[in-house]
Amino acid sequence: MTRNIGLMSDMDMNPKLALRINESSMRKDGNLFNSSIAPSTPPTSSTAPPISGSPTSAQTPSSQSKPKTQTDGPSASAESSSTGKKKSLSVKRVIWISIAAVLSFIILVLAILLCLPKCLRKWHETQRTPKHHEIAPYIGARENPGDSGSLVQPGHDIEKAPLVVPPNEKQPRRPAPVPKPQDEQQVNVQTMTAVPKKDDKRVIVEPIAPAKDTATRLPTRPLPLTSVKSYTIASLQQYTNSFSQDNLLGSGMLGSVYRVELPNGKLLAVKKLDKRVCDQQTDDEFLDLVNNIDRIRHANVVELMGYCAEHGQRLLVYEYCCNGTLQDALHCDDEFKRQLSWNTRMRMALGAARALEYLHEVCEPPIIHRNFKSANLLLDEELAVHVSDCGLASLISSGAVSQLSGQLLTTYGYGAPEFESGIYTSQSDVYSFGVVMLELITGRMSYDRTRSRGEQFLVRWAIPQLHDIDLLTRMVDPALDGKYPIKSLSHFADIISRCVQHEREFRPPMSEVVQDLIQMIRRESHRRSDGE
Template identity: 45%
Template sequence: MMACLRWRVLMPVVCLLVALCSSSSWGLTDPRDVYAITQLYAFLGSPLLPGWIPGGDPCGPPSWQGVECVNENITAVKLSGANLGGVLPEDLGSFASIILIDLSNNHIEGSLPTVLPITLRSLFLSSNNFTGRIPDTLSSLAQLTDLSLNHNQLIGPIPDSFLPLTNLINMDLSNNDLTGALPSSMGNLTALTTLHLQDNQLSGLLDVLQDLPLTELNIENNLFSGPIPDKLLSIPSFRKDGNPFNTTVLPSPPALSPSSPSVAPSPHSGADIPHSPPSSFPDSGNKTSKKVVANKFVWISIAGLLVIVLVLVSCLCIHRCCKAAVTSDNDKRVETTDAPPKTMPKQNPLYQAKKATEKSSSEPVIGSRAKNTVLNPGKDHNIDMTMLDVANPPRARPLPLVPSERIVANPTFSPLTLGENSSKMIETAKFFTIASLQQYTDSFSQENLIGKGTLGAVYSARLPDGKVLAVKKLDNAASGHLSDSEFLELVSRISRFKHENILELVGYCLEHRQRLLVYNFCRNGTLDDALNCDDEINKRLSWNARLRLALQAAKALEYLHEVCRPPVVHQNFKSCNVLLEDDLTVRISDCGLAPLLPPYSMAQLQGSGYGAPELEQGSYSLQSDVYSFGVVMLQLITGRKSLDRSRPRSEQNLARWAFLQLHDIDSLSRMVDPSLNGTYSSMSLSRVADIISMCIQPQAEFRPPMSEIVQKLLQMVQRDS
């Protein structure tokens, strides 16, 4: 930690010296810009970028990739999708005249810079791994026109810093974990035309936006409440689904004015209909009018008598027909006592739903868990599903049989529209209402946030009986491309996984256009936490314990690859998806969720050190899972991270660094986790190295199937136990 602090203190000094040296040697680029770009390059981990030469001239030959200059000043840095890592320096304000920074679609971590260039007009930092809060120093960017911070892991409220940003035209803060109400200064964004806030936890009213010149507004999947201002409803592109707006409260009926007798109250109001003054009717002494009224009365009486006669005749006929049908049915029962009843035909979907409900009520409840979190499906943690829906009577439901309020909120979806067998589609996963999950997670509060991964945020949820669940709230980017029926089919496939080392789904929610997956909660965290953060669990990870963890994880992948039909590719196997029970039993999360992964997930996996070489060509197969498993085994024996930018450049990527040393016993011994204190034999270490070497072969065809790995690990565990 002290070394890291010293480096952060010395870094600006080093960068300044480099900048001064390069300025004196080249004499072209403004020294302030040289210092700023050198500092940025160092904090990003000195990536290999064409033309970027430490000590060189950013605006002189050769040109630096993504750097644009006007005369001696840097005006733009465009490095979107450049596979960058590292962090951003706290101070980016040293650039003298820069107007555009685009570092989107990378793997940059840490917090957002607090000091930004006041000349900025466009700032694009979307699709990275930024955490923390949005700095309130945004107020210094008076010239800003475009701001994109979407698809990160930002938390907390939106800062009340928009008063000076009268030039801002486009802003995207979507797909984060922002909370709280919209700040009042947003009402001062008089040039704002596009605003994206979807997939956060924002709440409160929308009144602050009603006078803005918006042409596109997306606030889907938040917690906004209250009535929607009329002015917002006139926005050409307005997306608002997935919010608990108060749209069911009807306004009070307007008071009737004595001057407008023609306006009558609604017949549902229960009030008497006011009569007009007598002067508004024809003269009561008019004989013609009296005659017409009398004739109408006669005809109405005759019609009423005819209707009564017809009703009596119809009832008599129906009675006789029913009596004949009952007699005939009794005769048939005497002839064939095994005939099925015909009063509820088999093709009726309501009949199917009733049968499925009766069947599911006799089935045991299955426990399971979720991604990027820790789940605990112990046998003594089965969930009493009668406690899950406080708004409806407790009934076992294999499908979300839609209550009346859901039909109003989301009329486009009904399980009965999904096909004849829809009620049998999901047999073990239980349906949760969004209202119950909001109650159990305290409205998905920041205090209950466990973490956020590629597919969405995970929250802890406490049931009324004290049991704890983990709720994965899928991002719209992850599941938005699926229809309701496709999502249910995905849930159905996941719920069929039956293996002791694979998380079984507890439940799901498909309501108000939100998709959530519910798992059990495991308090021992992930393997990544155990190796790097949790000293208490790390002490329990002896050499034999690590071998058993590897064996259990291998068995899970073997089940997916070689037992499931068709085979299932995990496509996101890493140590943070290896979850640990209280007894260190392994549960692999995210199994079956590959269809939800975004297009850039392969680049993310490769950028994190788990990706096989073939991912560069966009190819992913079962052998790619084997490679990722080999990296996790490397982490088990070394205690290192898969990608660690704090280490020397040659050691940052764990698999690349270790591959050439796995057959050198001296080098191998030096790379073993020091916390093991030599409690292993050289023979056992050598055998583990052989398995890892086979798994991380650069050529996919040379990697063994998981069944072979399981057999080798099983032999080692039996031999060493």
């Protein structure tokens, strides 16, 4: 108490001392928001006499306030820094959570988009799969259900009666299932074809085919229309005695040929394609092939009379040529061979040349025969040539048949040199034509293993002798008995020499060969008329 009174009296007497005491009290209990350290006031000498105990009391608050003030500053800054760190961590956490949510959403959307098509496909398949109680739609009874032995069936001709729908009924997208006898479960493919009516309205019936039965699956679209007659396999079996060996006419790389005799006595030839050839084409492709062959119309080309496509079988029906093949006439029957005079052989050469000229230069697009040989030249009753297997190059050029074709043509001497390299053009047909013409004048086979090594291949043996008239006359078929004009023989040898050139660019087109043959025949006929 006395100490405070003393201080108050000193303050009254010394104003500087009072101010210093106030400053020290403000440092101790003053503004708490000030986090900075207050600078200490330098000591000043007091003019007033010191009071006992006053320096201690005056220094104590100052010394106590300084540590307190110094500790307040760092604690406040630490608290603020820790608060900032917490805020930054919370912001980063929110950002990462947002990114993870966006990525999860994107992955979910992608998964849905990937799975959706498969689900839709499965759903459509389940919708298309027939139920156990559904069967194929009933098309209607055949006109002659008991006439299974008739040779010709309606086929795809336009004259066939169209399917008619009653006017008071609307055509549904899927025909309603109708009960059908067990023996009529197999629907004839040909009766499924939609044929246009006169008012250009189409009735399209889609059969419900078994999902797993791909061998007998019906086509999803109507088969191509064709004007060629369609034959039943049962009828062809009946009139060939089940394709017996007695009716076998010959065999080739595509199949076998049989003789067919109709009830009216007319003869036909049916080519039964091998299974490996049938498996390479669908029904649509086979009918397209039939239509293309049917468009080939020439006096020296075998005419297509019909076809058969049933139960996995593919058959082509042609006109019948009664005198067999040129190969048989030249190499199998010596008595018949003597009937082939020089003029007859030149007419054969001209007929074969005109057939190739028609295929190469008249048909659009051009047709390459690819299998021209004496076994495919048929002879009618007048010994006129009819070239067979025209339009079948697509079958020969596919798969294993192509390899077999190359081996046969090369082995038997008909193949052009470029054929071994996989190249076959119309000029390759010209080469094969030249080989057949060599057979005509020499009477030799294109390849004869019974002869000496140097004479086995006809082309290799004959080429060096074609331009020597003495050697050429020795080459001529002895069956001609020397009855041939030398000049015509020389001209014919020149034509053959140009056809069998090793380089295909030097072989003449068939139109040029035809003109050379015509001029040669005319010149010989003029000489004969002048001599008479």
